[in-house]
Amino acid sequence: MDKHFIVGVDIGGTNTRVALALLGQPDQILEHHTFQTPAEEGPDHFLAMLEQGVQHCIQQAKIPQEAIKGIGCALPGITNAHTGTALFVSNLRGWDGFHLAGELIQRFGVHAVVDNDVNAAALGEFRYGAGKGSHSLIYYTISTGIAAGIVLEGKVWRGFNHGAGELGFFVPDPDHIDSDWHPNGCLELTSAGVGLAKQWKKLHPGNEHSITAVDVFEAAGNGDSKALKIVERAADYLALSVVAICTLIDPECIVFSGSIAQHQSILIDRCREVATIQVPSVPSMVLSELHGDAPMIGALARISEELS
Numbered sequence: 001m002d003k004h005f006i007v008g009v010d011i012g013g014t015n016t017r018v019a020l021a022l023l024g025q026p027d028q029i030l031e032h033h034t035f036q037t038p039a040e041e042g043p044d045h046f047l048a049m050l051e052q053g054v055q056h057c058i059q060q061a062k063i064p065q066e067a068i069k070g071i072g073c074a075l076p077g078i079t080n081a082h083t084g085t086a087l088f089v090s091n092l093r094g095w096d097g098f099h100l101a102g103e104l105i106q107r108f109g110v111h112a113v114v115d116n117d118v119n120a121a122a123l124g125e126f127r128y129g130a131g132k133g134s135h136s137l138i139y140y141t142i143s144t145g146i147a148a149g150i151v152l153e154g155k156v157w158r159g160f161n162h163g164a165g166e167l168g169f170f171v172p173d174p175d176h177i178d179s180d181w182h183p184n185g186c187l188e189l190t191s192a193g194v195g196l197a198k199q200w201k202k203l204h205p206g207n208e209h210s211i212t213a214v215d216v217f218e219a220a221g222n223g224d225s226k227a228l229k230i231v232e233r234a235a236d237y238l239a240l241s242v243v244a245i246c247t248l249i250d251p252e253c254i255v256f257s258g259s260i261a262q263h264q265s266i267l268i269d270r271c272r273e274v275a276t277i278q279v280p281s282v283p284s285m286v287l288s289e290l291h292g293d294a295p296m297i298g299a300l301a302r303i304s305e306e307l308s
Contacts, residue, residue: 013091026300072303120298122149143258239274257288
């Protein structure tokens with residue numbers, strides 16, 4: 001067999017996905033496998049499970065081990081993409097400082113790259129999704145948390161300390177500048193799912209464990225004034241972050257993703273409205289086309305481009 005294959009790995013706090021694609025065709029997933037991420041067990045236990053997942057894909061595709069030429073991995077948290085090292089991973093115990101790329105190379109005997117999952121998703125959307133053909137792109141995910149991936153003239157911009165796009169730490173209101181919002185950040189705790197749920201729990205003591213951001217949006221949709229106030233503030237804060245992005249980077253396209261961005265049009269509508277009023281050049285603002293596959297396709301794209 002003269003065909004060469006690549007493996008993609010999308011590590012999540014809950015589940016990890018493994019995928020197989022042809023080298024040069026990272027957007028065409030041939031086989032895939034999912035397993036529960038051992039978030040509390042440490043990276044060694046994870047790697048043992050990953051080996052099983054990769055073998056499953058290889059067996060399903062009926063290809064020899066030596067046909068695999070590289071592995072691309074998307075990791076949640078601040079990551080040094082140059083060395084493939086996890087710097088800070090809040091939802092995986094024992095991963096901080098872990099040289100994941102080196103371990104992948106040692107275990108699988110092929111070239112490996114590791115990147116932050118949002119940066120990988122940004123590259124995936126830029127190459128194969130909603131931002132295909134654009135000059136520059138911001139991939140803005142609004143879900144449980146908030147983060148952005150930045151692609152400028154075809155290259156992912158990661159920042160000097162590998163923290164570019166950590167928009168959760170943006171402070172959208174001067175009333176908040178003297179408060180400590182760690183570890184999440186001000187924008188995340190006021191406008192993302194984790195923050196919306198916390199605000200609603202304070203107003204509904206006694207059933208805190210069952211409350212999610214979905215409850216806030218449902219209550220707002222039903223006319224609850226307190227819920228509507230929370231949602232409207234979140235929309236305004238997100239819009240202010242978009243204004244900051246537009247004035248600083250002037251991207252051609254902003255691609256919104258994440259469970260909240262995809263299903264709560266009030267937020268994106270407000271971002272468009274405020275940007276149109278405040279900035280001289282408004283980028284196109286669209287929803288993700290790759291959805292949950294964006295980090296995986298981005299990870300596959302990275303390893304494919306490095307091997308080509």
